[in-house]
Amino acid sequence: MKGKMAGSSIANGRMAARAFTAIVGGYAAAAGCVSLLARIAPVDRAEATIWAMTLSFLVYAGLILWAFHETRLARVAGTIWGLAFGSVGCLWLLGPML
């Protein structure tokens, strides 16, 4: 983890993939998950929407940190992209409420 293989392009490629997953995938996953929760939560629409927007950054930060903490890249990529595509897919199927 301290960059013993830092010169190797494989390690660099894995790091780039991890960073891309964390930053882009993490954003998509956080946005998708909080939006899905806002969509299905049984509370007033405006309230759910605002809570989702407000808490989204905490979720995003958590995903970024986890993406760099968890050693197995496959697990990181699977979870984050899975959450991203999964939540966005559900939202697309559900469609907006109002």
Next chain:
Amino acid sequence: MRIEPALLSYASLACLALSTHRLRRDAAFARLPTVATMRAFAVVLLILAAWRAVHDFGPYQGPVAFIGMVSIAGLPLVLLLSRWPRGALVTGLGASAVALGMLIPLG
């Protein structure tokens, strides 16, 4: 100037500093109250500071003011302690004297 919460926080943090072993060793005072006493003083002063902040700034801005002022008090204290360990006692006593004096006429 509504700075009593900051002065009280400063005094409280000075007491807290004087309850840490490193500072007690560096400052090397002959007779100092025990660690437990210093911590008790610190808590009392902090509660006074919190009450004063709510009194001065209202129930909503009060907590914000309190938290901000504790931080603001801590920074110069640490800077001072890094050069002048005994300064904790001196300035802490001074700050609490001034603050408590300012509290008397207002209640």
Next chain:
Amino acid sequence: MSKAASNETPGVRQSMAWIHGWLGLLAGWILFAMFLTGTASYFRPEITRWMQPEIDLHPVTAATAADTAVAHLQKVAPTAEQWFITLPDARTTATRIFIRERPNPDPNAKPAPRRPERRLDPATGEEVTARDTRGGEHFYRFHFQLQIPHPWGRWLAGLCAMAMLAAIISGVITHKRIFVDFFTLRWSKGQRSWLDAHNVSAVIALPFHAMITYTGLITLVAMYMPWPIQANYKDPATFETAVFGAEPDAEASGRLAALTPVAPLIAKASEEWAGGRPATMVVRNPNDATATVTLYQSAKDRLNARGRSIVFSGVDGRRLSASPPPDPAAETSGVMLGLHMGSFAGPVLRLTYFLLGLAGTAMVGTGLMLWTVKRKRPGAAPFFGIRLAERLNVGAIACLPAGMAAFLLANRLLPVTLPARGDVEVSIMFWTWFGLAALACVRPIRRAWTETLAIAAVAFLALPLVNALTTDRGLIRSVVSGDWLFVAFDLAMLATGALLGFGAWRAAQISSRSARKRRAAERPVNPLREAADAH
């Protein structure tokens, strides 16, 4: 992460330390600039007033300011589509107006150029003329737009803010014995001193840093995270109406009707808001039968920065509608916005915000220094990454303040009638900042620190002098006439210069100490002595 290196999962503290270091480094240079300009922005109106010393207005009531502004607008734009009036307060002193013209019905005509915002004397309604300058607005806008075209600047700032949030969380997780180290600050111990300084500035003001970072993201949440709105509403306007109330957007009917006096409306609004003050007034379709006057509550009254609004008829002053009372979620996000902007803060709390902001700036700066100091091996030549980081540190930490001082100096030294003066001032800030950073790259790193900090110090110390020479509001005159804004400003510039000068002096000390050590190490051994020792 390399699996071949070791098969054990790193502890949470270790991985958080690694993340914290990299996030802090990559975003740190921009974050330093955001913190410094953001901190300065807490005195945005004061800076603007300092930068237009010709203007010296006196406060009036909101009703008077509104009346004079409306009278002025009736003269210059009686048939405009919308009038925006920002009422003055004790800090901004001037009324600001903005006119949105009616679009030309001819589809082939070019769209009219946007009229710039104008400032009026609130007592008379006359336009104030003063040197063209962006004032404190420049630092404020840079703080979240980074002088990069919309929307990329805001996105970059948001990304850095996310990095800051993750860095705070990882920093707290990785910090062992957070309370034992609370008061520890050791000087002149190299890496350990920088670590102490970073810990102190970070931990003692941790509530502020966490709050300011999160609430900063919330200020632009509509841009950064609109997806929950998309998920719930086919048309985002429905959401806006639900939260903020419907905007009156009746088309102009073409029938003329006199505009009702606005002062009574202000009184009615204040009463409805239990003493709250209006900050902004928007008149739609003035002098038309469908005219409306919307009053927006000031953010200065309470923590929630999203004040309420009331719509009155512009013809007879009837109350037409108001913004809905906020639900807990809207109230929370409004309070978060208010906490970041600090508009509610009086003088004591504003100073507290300012000092805490400086602590945050110190946190980022000491972190950047720690990163390079930690990785330099004594004796070995630093590799490219560290050299680059060092140069960027000089550019961010020492050259930005020099740029800000240059901005203020330019305000005093550029001719008052220079065209596009405001833009020239801004250019001077960036040329100084980046130019000095580039020039510093050709100096040895230790000299670079000393020299750039010294230049920045001189620039700040020169400000009160230049102010006294180019205006009639120099320090002595201000003390005598009780002009405390100008006195405080001059003193703040002197204090900043002194602080930077102290930094330059320390840098010079450290530089000469290590130069002496290097020379001692390189001194050739006396061969006769060696021969004598061998026997």
